[in-house]
Amino acid sequence: MKGLRPEDYLEPTCIFCKPEDEKHSPVDLHRCISRLDEYLSRNDYAAAERHLDYWRQEAVAGRDWRGQLSIENERMGLFRKMGKRERAMEAVETAEALIGRAGLEDTVTAATTWLNIGTVYKNFNEPGTALPYYERARGIYEKALPPEDGRLGGLYNNMALVLVDLGRFAEARGLYEKALVIMEPQPNGALELAITELNLANLAEAEQGLLEAETEIEARLDRARALLDRPELPRNGYYAFVCEKCAPTFSYYGRFADAAELQEIARKLYAGN
Secondary structure, three states, X not given: OOOOOHHHHOOOOOOOOOHHHOOOOOOOHHHHHHHHHHHHHOOOHHHHHHHHHHHHHHHHHOOOHHHHHHHHHHHHHHHHHHOOHXXXXXXXXXXXXXXXXXXXXXXXXXXXXXXXXXXXXXXXXXXXXXXXXHHHHHHHHHHHOOOOOHHHHHHHHHHHHHHHHOOOHHHHHHHHHHHHHHHOOOOOHHHHHHHHHHHHHHHHHHHHOOOOOHHHHHHHHHHHHHHHOOOOOOOOHHHHHHHHHHHXXXXXXXXXXXXXXXXXXXXXXXXXX
């Protein structure tokens, strides 16, 4: 999930209130997100859910709509990972309402939210619904962000997944290739590169068939594993998440030893070993 940066949600004045009605109590988003990251690093989704529910209530009680929008974005990502469609859609609806109420539709804040909403719909097997959200995000990101910004790489990766589902393979490949270029120089970008390589392996199979794409698939699996093994990558909760995310693809293509090693790495990191 792509969380909002401070500059995405901080404004000089309340964007939701009239000047005479600006009394509100902002939540401590740094504290909220820091503790959330701790729960996620241990794969403790239940605690993360309770944590976000608490901070959402605090934001609503304090009429901190900016803070609530950031929290709703985090809730989308968490409930998507947990497979809780109803709760994820509740967060989607609330975030859309907050953006509309504030008139933020053409901002980077909105684009990040559209990206997260699209990813929710993709996760729950609704690619046709997801694509317009990605397109809205792309229209804003490509105008507002420098071409090397990592947020564009994340958008292209996610949008390409939907295009593959819709059978638009050439467009998907073009976006994956853009993502590779953008993510290469990013800090710890090897993790995102590994995910993209595996996505390209899946694309090759979908486009050409398993036998015809075998050579490309094996080459991309090799590159992905080499990227994950880079010694400079911090072995933290996000590394564990990526290993866990990549393991099923290795298993699907018969690389069972790779899959087992990645799952074991994730297990140990989540356990704090």
